[in-house]
Amino acid sequence: MRESxxxxxxxETAITIILQHVRPLSPVTVGFMEALGLVLAEDVYASEAMPxxxxxxxxxxAVIAADTSPMRRIIGAQxxxxxxxxxxxxxxxxxxxxxxxxxxxxxxxVMVEHASEENGYVRLHVQPAVGDNIRPAGQDIAVGxxxxxRGTLLGAAEIGLLATVGRTRxxxxxxxxxxxxxxxxxxxxxxxxxxxxxxxxxxxYSLLSAVREAGGQPLDWGRVPDRAEAVQEALExxxxxxxxxxxxxxxSMGELDLVKPYLAKRGTVHFGRVRARPGKPVTFAxxxxxxxxxxxxxxxxxxxxxxxxxxxxxxxxxxxxxVHRPRQRVxxxxxxxxEPDRTEFQRAIVTRRADGHYTARTTGYQGSGRLLSMVGxxxxxxxxxxxxxxxxxxxxxxxxxxxxxxxxxxxxx
Amino acid sequence: MRESxxxxxxxETAITIILQHVRPLSPVTVGFMEALGLVLAEDVYASEAMPxxxxxxxxxxAVIAADTSPMRRIIGAQxxxxxxxxxxxxxxxxxxxxxxxxxxxxxxxVMVEHASEENGYVRLHVQPAVGDNIRPAGQDIAVGxxxxxRGTLLGAAEIGLLATVGRTRxxxxxxxxxxxxxxxxxxxxxxxxxxxxxxxxxxxYSLLSAVREAGGQPLDWGRVPDRAEAVQEALExxxxxxxxxxxxxxxSMGELDLVKPYLAKRGTVHFGRVRARPGKPVTFAxxxxxxxxxxxxxxxxxxxxxxxxxxxxxxxxxxxxxVHRPRQRVxxxxxxxxEPDRTEFQRAIVTRRADGHYTARTTGYQGSGRLLSMVGxxxxxxxxxxxxxxxxxxxxxxxxxxxxxxxxxxxxx
Numbered sequence: 001m002r003e004s005x006x007x008x009x010x011x012e013t014a015i016t017i018i019l020q021h022v023r024p025l026s027p028v029t030v031g032f033m034e035a036l037g038l039v040l041a042e043d044v045y046a047s048e049a050m051p052x053x054x055x056x057x058x059x060x061x062a063v064i065a066a067d068t069s070p071m072r073r074i075i076g077a078q079x080x081x082x083x084x085x086x087x088x089x090x091x092x093x094x095x096x097x098x099x100x101x102x103x104x105x106x107x108x109x110v111m112v113e114h115a116s117e118e119n120g121y122v123r124l125h126v127q128p129a130v131g132d133n134i135r136p137a138g139q140d141i142a143v144g145x146x147x148x149x150r151g152t153l154l155g156a157a158e159i160g161l162l163a164t165v166g167r168t169r170x171x172x173x174x175x176x177x178x179x180x181x182x183x184x185x186x187x188x189x190x191x192x193x194x195x196x197x198x199x200x201x202x203x204x205y206s207l208l209s210a211v212r213e214a215g216g217q218p219l220d221w222g223r224v225p226d227r228a229e230a231v232q233e234a235l236e237x238x239x240x241x242x243x244x245x246x247x248x249x250x251x252s253m254g255e256l257d258l259v260k261p262y263l264a265k266r267g268t269v270h271f272g273r274v275r276a277r278p279g280k281p282v283t284f285a286x287x288x289x290x291x292x293x294x295x296x297x298x299x300x301x302x303x304x305x306x307x308x309x310x311x312x313x314x315x316x317x318x319x320x321x322x323v324h325r326p327r328q329r330v331x332x333x334x335x336x337x338x339e340p341d342r343t344e345f346q347r348a349i350v351t352r353r354a355d356g357h358y359t360a361r362t363t364g365y366q367g368s369g370r371l372l373s374m375v376g377x378x379x380x381x382x383x384x385x386x387x388x389x390x391x392x393x394x395x396x397x398x399x400x401x402x403x404x405x406x407x408x409x410x411x412x413x
Numbered sequence: 414m415r416e417s418x419x420x421x422x423x424x425e426t427a428i429t430i431i432l433q434h435v436r437p438l439s440p441v442t443v444g445f446m447e448a449l450g451l452v453l454a455e456d457v458y459a460s461e462a463m464p465x466x467x468x469x470x471x472x473x474x475a476v477i478a479a480d481t482s483p484m485r486r487i488i489g490a491q492x493x494x495x496x497x498x499x500x501x502x503x504x505x506x507x508x509x510x511x512x513x514x515x516x517x518x519x520x521x522x523v524m525v526e527h528a529s530e531e532n533g534y535v536r537l538h539v540q541p542a543v544g545d546n547i548r549p550a551g552q553d554i555a556v557g558x559x560x561x562x563r564g565t566l567l568g569a570a571e572i573g574l575l576a577t578v579g580r581t582r583x584x585x586x587x588x589x590x591x592x593x594x595x596x597x598x599x600x601x602x603x604x605x606x607x608x609x610x611x612x613x614x615x616x617x618y619s620l621l622s623a624v625r626e627a628g629g630q631p632l633d634w635g636r637v638p639d640r641a642e643a644v645q646e647a648l649e650x651x652x653x654x655x656x657x658x659x660x661x662x663x664x665s666m667g668e669l670d671l672v673k674p675y676l677a678k679r680g681t682v683h684f685g686r687v688r689a690r691p692g693k694p695v696t697f698a699x700x701x702x703x704x705x706x707x708x709x710x711x712x713x714x715x716x717x718x719x720x721x722x723x724x725x726x727x728x729x730x731x732x733x734x735x736v737h738r739p740r741q742r743v744x745x746x747x748x749x750x751x752e753p754d755r756t757e758f759q760r761a762i763v764t765r766r767a768d769g770h771y772t773a774r775t776t777g778y779q780g781s782g783r784l785l786s787m788v789g790x791x792x793x794x795x796x797x798x799x800x801x802x803x804x805x806x807x808x809x810x811x812x813x814x815x816x817x818x819x820x821x822x823x824x825x826x
Contacts (some may be wrong), residue, residue: 100610156719157790200578210569370553
């Protein structure tokens with residue numbers, strides 16, 4: 001009886017070990033429009049107030065609030081974009097545009113909707129109060145204020161804020177460059193007709209896509225033949241040039257386990273088996289500090305392993321402080337049985353019911369090769385190792401990998 | 414008293430009108446690796462079974478289950494990738510790799526972990542049953558099976574599935590090309606120092622980023638001066654070349670309302686005011702079938718309007734069938750007052766508590782210019798127009814625009 005030299009460790013232990021061995025990538029400076037979707041590696045302060053001057057919040061008439069004149073003479077217009085020389089005195093008003101500086105002397109703006117012009121005069125239909133429709137200087141941002149903190153994910157609003165404070169170059173954590181190396185002599189290109197005994201390669205393309213979806217920069221290292229020398233050459237070049245390396249295939253217990261022995265020789269294998277289904281032979285190593293994830297060749301095993309082990313690592317490398325998928329308690333819609341020896345990740349569809357409860361059903365036959373079981377799945381349903389049968393109505397944990405569906409109700413359909 | 418010629422319509426009516434006037438873009442054929450993140454515009458069928466042959470699910474020994482020989486002679490090895498000529502007869506076994514075709518005669522595979530080799534013979538430590546560790550032909554996919562339906566969002570698993578069935582080109586809805594045209598003479602480039610009366614342009618960059626985040630292809634049309642002729646020229650060229658057009662600024666009630674009159678002349682204005690804060694002057698028109706969204710110039714007004722009105726439209730154009738953000742009932746952490754004349758979208762942080770409840774707090778001062786109020790926000794909190802005060806503990810609806818935070822507990826920290 002042959003035994004793997006690697007102890008089988010729990011899933012959570014495996015994730016913890018991985019996160020202990022990966023670090024946020026060293027910051028780089030990029031143009032702010034290239035920073036969308038990246039994590040800020042510095043604190044950003046405002047060097048000026050925003051607005052920099054008291055500005056009108058509306059199109060209207062700048063007046064003195066305490067002025068009781070029934071009609072006010074319009075002494076000019078103040079457009080946005082320049083500082084005017086006009087000053088408002090009692091009995092007078094200045095026409096102002098949205099965003100225009102408030103003319104000297106004025107302390108309120110009356111909206112055009114609440115006023116009417118007659119022969120160069122304006123009649124106000126409301127009694128203004130001091131400050132009405134004026135955005136005071138510094139109302140939005142004070143001079144020297146911290147506007148974005150290190151660790152912030154830069155989305156559309158944050159990019160706009162960088163523009164506002166004039167930060168056109170910023171320090172960010174770069175996208176991890178991730179080399180993808182599928183192995184397997186039975187694999188052919190998707191465009192080719194498989195010969196007897198062959199199948200088309202799916203992992204190369206699904207893993208490159210998964211890296212992109214996780215915010216990484218995928219590097220297509222090509223398919224590697226099932227020969228020790230070829231695998232080692234590919235791994236050596238990948239470790240030299242990438243921030244992380246993914247392999248698929250060649251990690252099970254047969255003679256063609258080409259990956260683990262090499263990783264053990266060249267670096268440190270932190271674990272070589274996980275008490276999980278799919279993905280038992282998942283292996284995590286570091287070679288000269290570069291994390292290497294060796295995953296099983298079955299398409300579902302590879303993608304589920306990516307989700308459970310690789311994605312959190314890539315997010316940490318990209319500077320994210322929270323790297324986990326949301327976890328949700330769900331109620332099973334049907335009974336599930338599984339072999340109670342390992343934690344199982346079944347692909348499932350989680351729905352939020354109108355009453356606020358979440359329910360889950362699996363996506364059919366859960367074979368490790370059946371990519372169809374991942375199509376339409378928005379969750380990994382976690383079946384604990386200890387229990388064999390989970391009756392309909394059981395409560396389980398689900399890891400949400402895509403938006404939850406909402407039960408069709410008149411409100412959302 | 415000047416009045417807008419456009420009636421003020423409710424938010425939900427505005428969204429309904431928009432979705433009635435936009436259509437999924439005509440499908441295009443692209444390489445399958447360019448299809449990541451796009452929506453499939455055709456049904457995809459499998460022309461072959463998967464696996465195409467009965468295959469071993471493990472590295473092990475192909476045997477006859479009913480054979481009772483204590484030791485079996487190893488008559489050869491069957492690698493993955495080719496069809497062998499070996500046939501298993503009673504008393505014999507063939508060494509098989511994961512993914513290898515099952516040799517003729519064999520009806521079970523025993524894992525290497527459950528067997529030991531001695532002098533060219535193998536001793537099994539388990540009693541195999543027919544079918545053990547064999548993936549029958551067609552187990553994952555049957556010939557002719559529908560594997561991906563029209564309307565499916567193509568993620569990593571779907572890309573892998575396209576590879577599996579050999580579909581290297583697919584029909585998808587393209588990314589909507591969205592022209593972004595900010596207006597405003599007070600705006601300068603982020604790299605420039607604003608002169609008195611000027612501010613840096615934020616909308617151009619935040620809207621281009623928002624388009625990208627929503628899966629569109631942003632087209633930078635540049636800033637447009639506050640002159641009727643310039644605005645019309647820019648709009649004309651954008652309508653000719655883009656699938657949708659976004660403007661910001663120039664839609665309020667002043668003389669510089671340059672956008673609406675042109676849209677009314679050149680196309681159809683479907684609405685010109687919405688009972689919402691921010692975003693009251695949001696205008697939606699179609700010009701020669703191209704949707705045009707004219708948004709206010711305040712940075713928060715523009716981004717919130719994008720989220721509420723533009724994003725659902727872009728998703729529909731990209732072929733998505735469900736275009737709304739998830740809506741969640743939340744409990745207010747603090748009291749909020751607002752002017753009870755319009756539906757207000759306050760930027761908020763929604764947290765899921767350990768007990769499963771969701772709570773919300775706003776991001777501070779909610780001024781229309783204060784982009785900081787969107788930083789860190791993961792929700793738009795909907796304050797109904799009818800009510801003025803919402804005491805702490807009130808239940809409100811939130812539209813989730815980013816992942817919900819989870820309360821720190823030992824389980825997720």
